[in-house]
Amino acid sequence: MSPLLSQKRRLAIQKKVDELTKKYKNATPFEIAAFLGIVCKFKNLPEGINAYSIYEKSIIYISDRFKENSYSAKIVCAHELGHLLLQAHSGTFEYNFTLYRNSATKDGMLEYEANIFAALLMPQITQGRDPFSYHPEKLYRCLNDKIF
Numbered sequence: 001m002s003p004l005l006s007q008k009r010r011l012a013i014q015k016k017v018d019e020l021t022k023k024y025k026n027a028t029p030f031e032i033a034a035f036l037g038i039v040c041k042f043k044n045l046p047e048g049i050n051a052y053s054i055y056e057k058s059i060i061y062i063s064d065r066f067k068e069n070s071y072s073a074k075i076v077c078a079h080e081l082g083h084l085l086l087q088a089h090s091g092t093f094e095y096n097f098t099l100y101r102n103s104a105t106k107d108g109m110l111e112y113e114a115n116i117f118a119a120l121l122m123p124q125i126t127q128g129r130d131p132f133s134y135h136p137e138k139l140y141r142c143l144n145d146k147i148f
């Protein structure tokens with residue numbers, strides 16, 4: 001059980017994912033994005049930045065390093081969807097490892113939530129284990145190890 005998220009927040013994240021998986025059965029994160037009118041684009045991004053998204057524009061930019069690897073791209077896309085769908089306020093989010101590392105900060109919490117969202121949407125990331133039971137750092141590594 002996550003010590004960092006309140007019960008209320010955990011339920012809200014779970015509910016969001018349940019709604020999506022019920023409505024868009026077996027859809028990939030890219031397909032879910034398309035259903036929701038969120039545009040996903042591959043783009044040349046600096047080393048160390050996997051993706052970022054802009055809430056106002058409903059757009060996700062993913063590094064074109066992942067173009068050839070759809071599994072990595074799906075994970076990164078799912079993470080960005082988490083930002084857009086859970087943290088519904090304006091802003092630009094980056095999938096940024098260094099931000100994530102300190103889960104005590106607000107940015108770290110946002111990254112943690114996006115990772116939780118991605119792992120709920122793609123249970124293979126944690127091999128079906130409950131992502132809420134993972135320490136934020138461990139969950140981060142779990143995602144990151146699968147991105148190449």
Ligand SMILES: [Zn+2]
Nearest residue numbers: 094095111114
């Ligand atoms: Zn992020």
